[in-house]
Amino acid sequence: MKTLLLTKQEVGSLISMKEVIGAVGEAYKAFSSGQVVQPDYIGIHLPSPRGEIDFKLGYYKANEVISMKASSGGFIDNPTAHGVPNGMGTILLFDARSCALTCVMDGSLITNLRTGASGAVSVQVLARKNSKKITTIGTGNQARMQIRAITEVMKIEEIHAWSRNPDALARYKMDIESEFGIPVIVANSKKEAVEQADILITTTRGKGSLVEADWVKPGTHIIAIGTDQQGKQELDPAIFKNAKIVNDSISQCTEKGETWHPLNEKIITKDDIHGEIGEILLGTKPGRENDEEITIFDSTGMAIQDNTTSEKIYRNALENNIGTFFAFI
DSSP: OOEEEEOHHHHHHSOOHHHHHHHHHHHHHHHHTTOEEOOOOEEEEOSTTOOEEEEEEEEETTTTEEEEEEEEEOOTTHHHHTSSOSSOEEEEEEETTTTEEEEEEEOHHHHHHHHHHHHHHHHHHHSOTTOOEEEEEOOSHHHHHHHHHHTTTSOOOEEEEEOSOHHHHHHHHHHHHHHHOOOEEEOSSHHHHHHTOSEEEEOSOOEEEEEOGGGOOTTOEEEEOSOOSTTOEEEOGGGGGGEEEEESOHHHHHHHSTTHHHHHTTSSOGGGEEEEHHHHHHTSSOOOOSTTOEEEEEOOOOHHHHHHHHHHHHHHHHHHTOSEEEOOO
16 A cells, blocks of 8 residues: 655645635534544644644544644744744644555645635624625735635625834735735734724734724624633633634634633633534524624644645645655565
């Protein structure tokens, strides 16, 4: 038996954003319908100035694939000290019927793609249909990926952006306007940016509230991406009090997502969580029900998203005869 090896360049050529959005939607439905075995992920924090490495494992009964992803981040000295990026990822795919290793692929691009796609999936069921303005708090790679994904499912007329780093903000404006032709308005403050939002995206490594409750107008859909472990925070917990709260995984979001903060401060209880996005996609829970609701999608990221996305890439590779086969034995 041979194993397929796929490089980052090959991975990028083998899937479109539309396909990723479809794969992520499938992942959410599978998770919320009991077709997934997904243990808690394991993280190792290494001494400063190094960062962290996480391991996510998932089994999807429908495709009989077990995926394991190792992803690192925060290694700020890597480019100069070691000649590698400050964050990397690798995905292994196993045939669940035999546990044979079928594929090894670069996982750094997949993480960005499937995280971006998660926002687009949430927009389809939770954003107002007449949404025209996006605000991004944070202007890094994931802010860009969210725009790439959302423009696949909705026409956006303008983007408002805020970042602590003026240079990063200027690059973001130039990049987005060049790629999409959508005007980017640089905000003078977080408040100014948030007040404009029909769709608000937070993609920072925040350690405290960046968005205050009284800045958020009725009808806003919030995509909370940055908080995936305790200690991180982007939203004022008071926002949750009168919002429709949707999680990717209730168990994860209540332990280490943005949803943990209002629970910890007793602003909400678990009964106030509307449900998981997979339940909405399956039709067992309603999505947006009126144009005045504030909706929050708290996304902590799940192994099943890596599973369905990487399995699609693997199938595309086989169909197009792309990649390099090798044998361990």
